[in-house]
Amino acid sequence: MSExxxxxxxxxxxxxxxxxxHLLRALAVELGLKDDVLGCTHHVRDGGRPHTALSFAVPxxxxxxxxxxxxxxxxxxxxxxxxxxxxxxxxGVALGGERHGPDELAAGAAHAAAEHTARTGGRAVLYPxxxxxxxxxxxxxxxxxSAVERVAVLGAPEGAAPERRxxxxxxxxxxxxxxxxxxxxxxAAGGTLAPFEVPDPTPCCADH
Numbered sequence: 001m002s003e004x005x006x007x008x009x010x011x012x013x014x015x016x017x018x019x020x021x022h023l024l025r026a027l028a029v030e031l032g033l034k035d036d037v038l039g040c041t042h043h044v045r046d047g048g049r050p051h052t053a054l055s056f057a058v059p060x061x062x063x064x065x066x067x068x069x070x071x072x073x074x075x076x077x078x079x080x081x082x083x084x085x086x087x088x089x090x091x092g093v094a095l096g097g098e099r100h101g102p103d104e105l106a107a108g109a110a111h112a113a114a115e116h117t118a119r120t121g122g123r124a125v126l127y128p129x130x131x132x133x134x135x136x137x138x139x140x141x142x143x144x145x146s147a148v149e150r151v152a153v154l155g156a157p158e159g160a161a162p163e164r165r166x167x168x169x170x171x172x173x174x175x176x177x178x179x180x181x182x183x184x185x186x187x188a189a190g191g192t193l194a195p196f197e198v199p200d201p202t203p204c205c206a207d208h
Contacts, residue, residue, distance in 0.1 A: 004038060004057035005064035008094040008113030009071060010105040013052045017041065018200060020052040021125050028056070028126055031070055035131075038147065040122030040176070042112035048104050053092075053112035055122060068095045119176045127181065133172040136192070139164050142183070148172070149180045153193060160185060165192045171199035 038057040092105030099106040115121035129146030140162035151160040174183040188194040
């Protein structure tokens with residue numbers, strides 16, 4: 001994958017991952033982000049309460065700076081994100097060495113941006129080809145259609161054979177691992193595979 005420019009965003013979200021997914025998608029729509037955006041959630045553990053931050057990667061520095069300006073620009077006495085999300089929102093924003101917002105949230109945004117930039121962490125919700133990953137696909141087809149670069153199988157160090165079928169459950173959340181976007185899968189009925197993350201995790205599971 002070519003170089004991407006990453007903006008971190010932290011609203012201090014402490015709810016379930018499915019709620020963080022909804023927030024990320026809502027922001028992407030309101031910000032007018034295109035299909036080539038790569039949006040991730042990140043677990044923040046440093047300082048304060050553990051919570052989930054977000055990151056958006058776009059393919060140009062100009063787009064990244066425009067995104068940062070939109071998130072931080074004042075609007076009718078409120079921050080840009082207040083306007084986008086309906087008011088009452090405190091958030092941190094980070095791009096490179098630039099930080100905006102309350103210290104803890106700015107630090108969380110910087111953490112998310114750094115993980116995504118280094119490609120060492122981040123659970124991808126929006127990524128090129130994600131909308132095509134529905135129904136049952138072979139591993140080879142999944143890799144062909146999307147930005148996912150590898151499918152790792154629990155208990156199988158050799159990984160997934162290209163012809164093996166994967167039941168997507170319309171919920172495919174790969175993660176950045178050592179520079180690659182990797183989907184973790186587990187064996188399922190009939191010799192198929194399924195993504196390790198289930199579509200609607202309970203709140204206790206969503207924290208892990």
